[in-house]
Amino acid sequence: MSGDPTAESPGPVLTIKDLQVHYGLRRRRHRALRGVSLSVAPGETVGVIGETGSGKSTLARAALGLVRPSAGSIVVDGEEVSSFGTRQWRALRRKGVLQYVFQDPLRSLDPDLTIEASLAEPLLLAGATREEAAARVRAFLTRVRLTEDLLDRLPSELSGGQRQRAAVARALVTEPRLVILDEPVSALDSANRVHILDILKELRADGVALLFISHDLGSVAGVADRIAVLYRGELVEAGAARDVVNAPRHAYTRLLLSSAPTLHSAPVGRAEREALRALLRT
Numbered sequence: 001m002s003g004d005p006t007a008e009s010p011g012p013v014l015t016i017k018d019l020q021v022h023y024g025l026r027r028r029r030h031r032a033l034r035g036v037s038l039s040v041a042p043g044e045t046v047g048v049i050g051e052t053g054s055g056k057s058t059l060a061r062a063a064l065g066l067v068r069p070s071a072g073s074i075v076v077d078g079e080e081v082s083s084f085g086t087r088q089w090r091a092l093r094r095k096g097v098l099q100y101v102f103q104d105p106l107r108s109l110d111p112d113l114t115i116e117a118s119l120a121e122p123l124l125l126a127g128a129t130r131e132e133a134a135a136r137v138r139a140f141l142t143r144v145r146l147t148e149d150l151l152d153r154l155p156s157e158l159s160g161g162q163r164q165r166a167a168v169a170r171a172l173v174t175e176p177r178l179v180i181l182d183e184p185v186s187a188l189d190s191a192n193r194v195h196i197l198d199i200l201k202e203l204r205a206d207g208v209a210l211l212f213i214s215h216d217l218g219s220v221a222g223v224a225d226r227i228a229v230l231y232r233g234e235l236v237e238a239g240a241a242r243d244v245v246n247a248p249r250h251a252y253t254r255l256l257l258s259s260a261p262t263l264h265s266a267p268v269g270r271a272e273r274e275a276l277r278a279l280l281r282t
């Protein structure tokens with residue numbers, strides 16, 4: 001007998017089906033996500049792009065259990081989590097299979113904890129000893145190109161770029177199967193942005209699945225295997241990153257492309273667009 005076929009081909013680490021999220025009550029009730037379906041396979045990087053207000057953070061919050069869906073299904077690492085209560089979410093988070101990085105590292109790092117304590121915390125929650133945690137924290141520091149002398153500092157004593165790299169290290173120490181990154185590079189200057197994007201590419205090479213959310217197609221294009229485009233709470237296009245960038249089917253995607261790399265700046269010229277496309281070939 002060959003046994004359980006799913007053992008040979010593990011399912012997606014995240015599967016979202018027909019997700020709806022509403023905010024507000026009664027007359028103020030409005031739908032932030034309508035019928036969104038998306039999956040992330042083990043080791044895959046899926047980019048989600050869309051302008052401000054399109055529902056990107058709502059999608060991240062729903063997948064992390066920070067907002068409750070009004071309909072639809074969310075399966076994380078084989079578990080249907082859409083109806084999870086606080087206690088079940090806490091138990092799932094403790095396992096460390098699902099981690100997150102937000103735009104503002106001060107949301108992922110406790111301002112009152114040293115970098116060492118912040119990085120060790122998820123390991124201690126998952127049951128590691130202090131010694132194991134200390135060793136693991138040091139091993140992951142080098143992966144995000146931080147040095148040990150930063151371990152005694154508070155987040156406020158680091159530069160913005162160092163802080164975000166510490167937040168990425170914190171998300172990695174438990175060796176999660178999936179990391180959800182909501183605008184991880186949007187608050188950084190270009191040198192630090194490149195730095196974090198390089199680290200994300202290495203993660204992808206190491207087989208960590210990433211859901212990489214950004215308003216900036218340029219940031220996502222060089223990292224993602226697939227790209228999904230959110231527009232007013234709906235997925236209007238999804239496909240291989242190469243196809244979405246080179247042959248966008250939806251007019252909104254074409255608009256995003258024409259205004260990349262930064263949606264809120266003036267549209268870029270042909271040369272820059274070519275440079276963006278070249279990213280996909282590297």
Ligand code: ADP
Nearest residue numbers: 023024032050051052053054055056057058059
């Ligand atoms: P994005 O991350 O793409 O900018 P969001 O997911 O933050 O978009 O927001 C999607 C929509 O939901 C927007 O119209 C926003 O105003 C609304 N929204 C987001 N958070 C809340 C909230 N806590 N309460 C009410 N409305 C919200």
Ligand code: MG
Nearest residue numbers: 056057058183
């Ligand atoms: Mg957002």
